Amino acid sequence: MSHTGYRGKSLEFLKKNKIEVGNLVKIQADSTYSGILMPRYEYSDDDHIVLKLKNGYNIGLEIGKISHIETESRQSTKKETISHPQADPKLPKILLISTGGTIASRIDYRTGGVTPALTASELNASVPELSKIANIDTEVLFSEYSENLLPEHWIKIAERFESCARSEYKGIIVAHGTDTMQYTAAALSFSLSGFPKPVALVGSQRSSDRPSSDAALNLIAATKFLVKTDSNGIFVVMHNSTSDDEVACHWGTRVRKNHTSRRNAFQTIGGSPAFIVKNDSIEKNPLFNAPQNAFAPKINFNSKVMLMKYYPGLDPALIDNATNSGYKAVIFEGTGLGHVGKVMYEAISRAKRKGLFIGMTSQCIDGIVRMTVYDSGRDLLNLGVIPLGNMIPETALVKAMWALGNARDIDEMEKMMRENISLEISD
Amino acid sequence: MSHTGYRGKSLEFLKKNKIEVGNLVKIQADSTYSGILMPRYEYSDDDHIVLKLKNGYNIGLEIGKISHIETESRQSTKKETISHPQADPKLPKILLISTGGTIASRIDYRTGGVTPALTASELNASVPELSKIANIDTEVLFSEYSENLLPEHWIKIAERFESCARSEYKGIIVAHGTDTMQYTAAALSFSLSGFPKPVALVGSQRSSDRPSSDAALNLIAATKFLVKTDSNGIFVVMHNSTSDDEVACHWGTRVRKNHTSRRNAFQTIGGSPAFIVKNDSIEKNPLFNAPQNAFAPKINFNSKVMLMKYYPGLDPALIDNATNSGYKAVIFEGTGLGHVGKVMYEAISRAKRKGLFIGMTSQCIDGIVRMTVYDSGRDLLNLGVIPLGNMIPETALVKAMWALGNARDIDEMEKMMRENISLEISD
Numbered sequence: 108m109s110h111t112g113y114r115g116k117s118l119e120f121l122k123k124n125k126i127e128v129g130n131l132v133k134i135q136a137d138s139t140y141s142g143i144l145m146p147r148y149e150y151s152d153d154d155h156i157v158l159k160l161k162n163g164y165n166i167g168l169e170i171g172k173i174s175h176i177e178t179e180s181r182q183s184t185k186k187e188t189i190s191h192p193q194a195d196p197k198l199p200k201i202l203l204i205s206t207g208g209t210i211a212s213r214i215d216y217r218t219g220g221v222t223p224a225l226t227a228s229e230l231n232a233s234v235p236e237l238s239k240i241a242n243i244d245t246e247v248l249f250s251e252y253s254e255n256l257l258p259e260h261w262i263k264i265a266e267r268f269e270s271c272a273r274s275e276y277k278g279i280i281v282a283h284g285t286d287t288m289q290y291t292a293a294a295l296s297f298s299l300s301g302f303p304k305p306v307a308l309v310g311s312q313r314s315s316d317r318p319s320s321d322a323a324l325n326l327i328a329a330t331k332f333l334v335k336t337d338s339n340g341i342f343v344v345m346h347n348s349t350s351d352d353e354v355a356c357h358w359g360t361r362v363r364k365n366h367t368s369r370r371n372a373f374q375t376i377g378g379s380p381a382f383i384v385k386n387d388s389i390e391k392n393p394l395f396n397a398p399q400n401a402f403a404p405k406i407n408f409n410s411k412v413m414l415m416k417y418y419p420g421l422d423p424a425l426i427d428n429a430t431n432s433g434y435k436a437v438i439f440e441g442t443g444l445g446h447v448g449k450v451m452y453e454a455i456s457r458a459k460r461k462g463l464f465i466g467m468t469s470q471c472i473d474g475i476v477r478m479t480v481y482d483s484g485r486d487l488l489n490l491g492v493i494p495l496g497n498m499i500p501e502t503a504l505v506k507a508m509w510a511l512g513n514a515r516d517i518d519e520m521e522k523m524m525r526e527n528i529s530l531e532i533s534d
Numbered sequence: 535m536s537h538t539g540y541r542g543k544s545l546e547f548l549k550k551n552k553i554e555v556g557n558l559v560k561i562q563a564d565s566t567y568s569g570i571l572m573p574r575y576e577y578s579d580d581d582h583i584v585l586k587l588k589n590g591y592n593i594g595l596e597i598g599k600i601s602h603i604e605t606e607s608r609q610s611t612k613k614e615t616i617s618h619p620q621a622d623p624k625l626p627k628i629l630l631i632s633t634g635g636t637i638a639s640r641i642d643y644r645t646g647g648v649t650p651a652l653t654a655s656e657l658n659a660s661v662p663e664l665s666k667i668a669n670i671d672t673e674v675l676f677s678e679y680s681e682n683l684l685p686e687h688w689i690k691i692a693e694r695f696e697s698c699a700r701s702e703y704k705g706i707i708v709a710h711g712t713d714t715m716q717y718t719a720a721a722l723s724f725s726l727s728g729f730p731k732p733v734a735l736v737g738s739q740r741s742s743d744r745p746s747s748d749a750a751l752n753l754i755a756a757t758k759f760l761v762k763t764d765s766n767g768i769f770v771v772m773h774n775s776t777s778d779d780e781v782a783c784h785w786g787t788r789v790r791k792n793h794t795s796r797r798n799a800f801q802t803i804g805g806s807p808a809f810i811v812k813n814d815s816i817e818k819n820p821l822f823n824a825p826q827n828a829f830a831p832k833i834n835f836n837s838k839v840m841l842m843k844y845y846p847g848l849d850p851a852l853i854d855n856a857t858n859s860g861y862k863a864v865i866f867e868g869t870g871l872g873h874v875g876k877v878m879y880e881a882i883s884r885a886k887r888k889g890l891f892i893g894m895t896s897q898c899i900d901g902i903v904r905m906t907v908y909d910s911g912r913d914l915l916n917l918g919v920i921p922l923g924n925m926i927p928e929t930a931l932v933k934a935m936w937a938l939g940n941a942r943d944i945d946e947m948e949k950m951m952r953e954n955i956s957l958e959i960s961d
Contacts, residue, residue, distance in 0.1 A: 147909070152916055157912075167906070167912070209908075252873070252908060252909070252910050253869070254844070254868075254869045254870065254873035254874060254875050254876075254910050255875045255876050255877075255910070256846055256875075257846050257847060257875065257877070258846055258847045260846075261846070284870075285870060286869035286870035286873055287845075287846055287869055290845060290846050291846075364869075364870065364897075364898050365898055365899060365900055366898050366900045366901040367870055367871050367872070367896045367898045367900070367901030367902055367903065367904070368871065368901050368902065368904070369901065372898065372901070408847070410847030410849070412847075414843055414845060416841055416843060416867075417681070418714075418717060418841060418928065418931055419683055419684050419685055419687075419688070419714055419717050419718075420684060420685045420835070420837030420839075420935060422837070422859075424859070428855060428859075432849075432851070432855070440843075441681075442680070442681045442713035442714055442791075443681065443711075443712060443713035443791065443794055444794050444795065445794070446679070446681040446713055447681060448681050448682045448683075448684065449681075449682050450682075450684065469794045470791075470928075471791050471792055471793050471794045471799065472792060472899075473792055473793045473794070474793040474794030474795050474796065474799070475794055475795065476794065477794070477795070479594070481636075481679060482574075482679070483679050483681050483682070485574075485594075489579060501845065501897075504845055508847060
């Protein structure tokens with residue numbers, strides 16, 4: 108029996124009632140609930156059990172308040188019979204690499220495990236349209252919510268890509284949680300600059316067992332895009348409107364998640380998406396051109412970079428602490444055109460004397476850092492702070508980790524930070 | 535002669551050529567330039583002089599490359615004759631408090647000083663329309679770019695307001711730099727909750743000597759709004775569109791500067807502005823209602839709050855460092871619905887055991903933190919992290935400084951953080 112994550116009182120309660128994760132159960136408490144028993148994870152208390160209701164939301168129920176519980180069906184634990192897709196030799200091949208996330212979490216609650224629903228056969232069962240567009244090979248690299256992905260995961264993804272740069276695949280889909288998708292997209296954009304194939308990071312804001320899910324729409328659009336496009340490079344391919352007819356392909360260094368829950372949460376900052384997939388057409392943004400870099404992978408990251416948003420009351424000692432803790436770079440999210448208060452100047456001076464790279468972006472997120480307009484900006488330039496144009500703060504952070512990981516010294520890092528490598532600066 | 539900020543070689547150069555700050559000069563270098571000699575500030579090098587060109591931009595010229603320099607006019611240093619506005623007893627009285635910023639920087643470069651252009655007479659000369667709307671008393675509280683304002687400045691502004699809560703003024707304008715305007719607006723919204731008069735923080739994205747300046751438009755709209763509105767509370771009143779016909783009144787806890795340079799940089803997050811001033815009409819957002827709190831000022835701030843944006847590679851030791859450095863609260867800008875990676879859990883646990891308040895907002899900025907949807911969120915709830923709804927991260931930071939400054943202990947602080955005091959939570 109599977110009781111993943113349950114312990115103590117709640118585990119005892121489930122065993123006594125012969126209920127396991129994945130069962131459809133009916134519960135009488137303050138009200139009547141019907142839903143599937145979900146697994147729990149580390150750090151959970153032992154007073155509650157968690158049900159996934161039919162509306163797609165999870166609810167925690169205190170076991171002390173449950174007057175009756177019964178199993179309505181154990182069906183979800185039985186193996187589903189899934190037809191394997193027939194490969195069509197006329198269609199191009201696409202590789203789908205799964206890293207986890209909502210898009211891959213469809214059957215989590217049925218099995219109690221964390222196997223993503225993205226084996227080729229399960230994908231075919233979930234989104235049968237795909238097998239008419241491409242022959243898709245699937246591969247599970249990890250099964251993590253993207254908030255748990257780290258720079259070492261970026262490296263593993265990039266290394267897997269590098270190994271198929273000359274393969275027969277027309278393009279690559281990365282199924283990825285949406286929380287840190289923009290960070291991974293930036294990391295791949297820099298480490299695999301010039302990668303010869305198009306890559307689509309695809310996620311979903313709502314899981315595929317909910318009626319409003321964007322999982323299938325995004326996957327289908329990404330597959331169409333990869334099959335048809337002449338472009339290479341790293342894109343985030345996600346829902347573009349509140350209706351169901353447009354999917355945007357955002358360039359990997361210019362994209363940001365700007366809403367917690369909307370399906371069209373992702374936006375290109377400082378411009379429009381590179382491509383729009385609308386039914387079977389793919390519209391190119393006339394202003395977009397993928398950079399024509401030679402493919403020379405540099406797959407190292409050094410996370411001794413601190414992202415620091417400036418705010419009134421920020422303690423300058425935090426910069427000294429960073430220096431003393433071995434940080435090599437600070438990316439400021441300054442105010443307005445790229446400022447921090449003059450209370451920070453002395454600490455910035457000290458950090459510069461110790462050889463740190465200090466770059467400036469804006470917490471406004473949109474617009475260009477211009478440090479020549481006001482005295483504050485000019486003072487900071489004189490202190491050695493490097494303006495980073497309209498680089499998105501999170502992109503600048505990832506780029507700094509990458510530059511630090513691949514440069515011989517801070518001078519070379521600064522040179523890499525000033526260079527526009529993957530359209531991260533768009534003005 | 536005024537040579538503010540010039541030293542060494544550049545000072546010598548200016549003295550030799552009998553040129554001082556504020557003079558209109560003509561320079562022959564790689565090209566011919568005509569403009570007004572600007573003052574320089576601390577940390578400037580001594581190789582350059584700075585001209586303000588007629589297009590409003592400043593340019594630094596290397597003195598070694600200047601082949602000829604001559605004074606075209608010294609007129610700007612002579613005292614301007616300004617007519618004093620006639621008070622019209624039928625018009626309501628407005629108090630204008632200046633704190634500095636672009637809106638107040640019009641004559642900086644003429645005098646070489648930092649006196650803001652906001653004495654009553656200068657204001658009348660700059661924006662004569664104002665004297666037909668209200669009788670405006672002006673007062674200079676400080677003359678700082680807003681990136682240099684600190685929580686102690688918030689306190690001074692709030693105390694000045696408190697002293698005129700029962701005055702004859704119909705409303706108050708605060709002239710303020712745009713860089714940290716949203717932080718000050720939030721600080722006043724909490725510390726002066728229930729303030730009986732309407733307050734308009736007004737700035738400009740382009741200084742009033744540039745043709746595209748928004749200074750006059752914003753000031754006129756703010757004055758009209760204060761004179762006509764029945765509402766009280768703290769608003770940010772700024773340009774609302776790329777054309778010149780709309781000014782938005784954003785509620786002080788729901789506003790964010792979302793572009794470095796556009797005149798309509800300020801936006802209400804998660805909704806529409808409270809009011810729109812269009813020519814002489816003031817349109818109220820039907821969804822907006824100012825909270826009806828009793829006026830009970832609590833004017834303390836404790837800046838031992840750390841704003842921490844989560845990103846892949848963020849070192850959990852930074853939380854321990856914060857605890858060890860005496861911080862009492864951490865506001866996370868988590869990912870998505872309000873997550874941080876599980877690498878942070880142990881450090882969060884340790885911080886909670888030491889009694890820190892840990893609140894969660896989202897770096898998506900728009901949308902609501904919902905920590906019950908995914909395991910990551912539920913784990914964090916179990917660790918004692920407090921979800922802050924759709925509070926803007928910067929507003930949450932200011933609120934935490936305020937709550938920490940006024941609560942007896944962390945429990946009371948948590949209670950204040952959960953309470954919706956000034957519409958900072960709008961769902």
